[in-house]
Amino acid sequence: MRILHTSDWHIGRTFHGHSTLDALRGVLMSLVAEVSAREVDVVIVAGDVFDSAMPAADCYTLLTDTLVAIRDAGARVILTSGNHDSAARLGFQSRLLSDGITVVTDPASIGTPVTIDDESGPVHFYGIPYLEPALVRHLWDGVPVRTQRDALTHAMSLVRDDARARGGRTVAIAHCFAAGVDPTPHLECDIQQGGLDVVPLAVFDDVDYAALGHIHGRQRLSEHVRYAGAPLHYSFGEGSKPRGGWIIDMDATGVASIESFDLPIPRRLVTLTGTLDELLDPARFEDATDAWVFARYTDVAPQSDPMRRLQTRFAHCAKVVHAPDVIHDDGETSYASRLRATRSDLEVIDAFLTHVRNGVGASDAEREILREVVREREASDALV
Incomplete structure (x- = not known):
C-alpha cells in the first residue's frame, strides 16, 4: 500500500493581506498529479484543512474540488480536523461525501479505524481529530485531561487497545505539537508551538506510522513519526523550507520505505536588507523582482512611506520593517x-x-x- 501524507492546507489563509486561494489551488492540483503519477492508494490530510472556523464559500469549493480530484486519481482520502478547523463545519457533510472520502472530526470515534485492505491484509487508519482538553474530558470518565499531553496519551491508549484486538498494520493521524522530549510534570504548557503544548514523542510508540500535522515544515521526528508540513509558505520564516510531504510504502510487516516529495512554490519568499536607497536601486536585487519581499531597511532614521516606495520596485513587497544597523546610545543621558x-x-x-x-x-x-x-x-x- 502506498500512502501520501500531507497536512495544514489552511484553505482561506491570507498572506500579509493577499489571498492565497489561487496559489493553493495550483499547488493542490500538483499534489493530485503526484497521487496519480505515483499510484498512491491513500491520502492522509492531518488537520488544519481550513484556516478558520468559519471558512468562506469559495474555500469549500476548493476543498471539494481537490477531494474529488484525488478520488478520481484513484486514492482513498482520510482527513482529520486541526486546531484551526471547526470540527462541526468540516465534518457536517462527511456522510454526504462519495465513497472513499472519510472526514474524522468526532472525538467519540477515536479507537475506531478506517480499515483499508491490500494484498497483505488490513491497514487500520486511526484518525484523531484535534483534541481541546476542556471539550473532551467529559468523554472519558475518570481520566484526568488537563493538557494536550493528557488528551493524546489517552487517545493513543484507545488506539493501541483496539489495534491489539484487531491485528494488522496501523497508522495514527493526529494534529499536535510533538517533540522528542519529556516535559517537566505539571509544566507542560511552558513548551508551546502555535498555542499547543508539547506532546512527548513516546506517545506515538507502537504504531507503524504516525502522520502528524501542525508544524509547517516537513520534519522527521523519528523513523515512524513525521510532520508533512504545509503545501504553501504562509510566513517569511518558512521561506527557506521546501514544500511537500511524505510517501510511505507499506509491505506485509509494516513500513517498507519512506521518501519525501516536493510541491511547486508559486512565488518564492525573500528577505532583503539594505538602506532604502539600496533597496530601491534598480541595479540591485534583480532576482527578487517577482518574489514576495520582506524588506528590512537599515537607514538610521525612519523613512517616509517606505512600503509604497518599495512596491514601485517590488510589486509583491508584503512586509517592511525599520532595522537600523546602528542603534543610538544615549549613554546615561535620559x-x-x-x-x-x-x-x-x-x-x-x-x-x-x-x-x-x-x-x-x-x-x-x-x-x-x-x-x-x-x-x-x-x-x-x-x-x-
Whole structure:
C-alpha cells in the first residue's frame, strides 16, 4: 500500500493581506498529479484543512474540488480536523461525501479505524481529530485531561487497545505539537508551538506510522513519526523550507520505505536588507523582482512611506520593517534630562525627534519648517 501524507492546507489563509486561494489551488492540483503519477492508494490530510472556523464559500469549493480530484486519481482520502478547523463545519457533510472520502472530526470515534485492505491484509487508519482538553474530558470518565499531553496519551491508549484486538498494520493521524522530549510534570504548557503544548514523542510508540500535522515544515521526528508540513509558505520564516510531504510504502510487516516529495512554490519568499536607497536601486536585487519581499531597511532614521516606495520596485513587497544597523546610545543621558536642558520650543521638538528617530534630530529642511510653525504659533498666542 502506498500512502501520501500531507497536512495544514489552511484553505482561506491570507498572506500579509493577499489571498492565497489561487496559489493553493495550483499547488493542490500538483499534489493530485503526484497521487496519480505515483499510484498512491491513500491520502492522509492531518488537520488544519481550513484556516478558520468559519471558512468562506469559495474555500469549500476548493476543498471539494481537490477531494474529488484525488478520488478520481484513484486514492482513498482520510482527513482529520486541526486546531484551526471547526470540527462541526468540516465534518457536517462527511456522510454526504462519495465513497472513499472519510472526514474524522468526532472525538467519540477515536479507537475506531478506517480499515483499508491490500494484498497483505488490513491497514487500520486511526484518525484523531484535534483534541481541546476542556471539550473532551467529559468523554472519558475518570481520566484526568488537563493538557494536550493528557488528551493524546489517552487517545493513543484507545488506539493501541483496539489495534491489539484487531491485528494488522496501523497508522495514527493526529494534529499536535510533538517533540522528542519529556516535559517537566505539571509544566507542560511552558513548551508551546502555535498555542499547543508539547506532546512527548513516546506517545506515538507502537504504531507503524504516525502522520502528524501542525508544524509547517516537513520534519522527521523519528523513523515512524513525521510532520508533512504545509503545501504553501504562509510566513517569511518558512521561506527557506521546501514544500511537500511524505510517501510511505507499506509491505506485509509494516513500513517498507519512506521518501519525501516536493510541491511547486508559486512565488518564492525573500528577505532583503539594505538602506532604502539600496533597496530601491534598480541595479540591485534583480532576482527578487517577482518574489514576495520582506524588506528590512537599515537607514538610521525612519523613512517616509517606505512600503509604497518599495512596491514601485517590488510589486509583491508584503512586509517592511525599520532595522537600523546602528542603534543610538544615549549613554546615561535620559530623554527627560535632555528636555530639561532645552531653551526653546524648537529645541524641545528636536530633542523629541532625536529620541524617537534613533538619535537623528531634525534635518536642515525640517528645522526650517519647524521654525515657521513655531513663529506662527507664537504670533497666534500673542493675539490672545
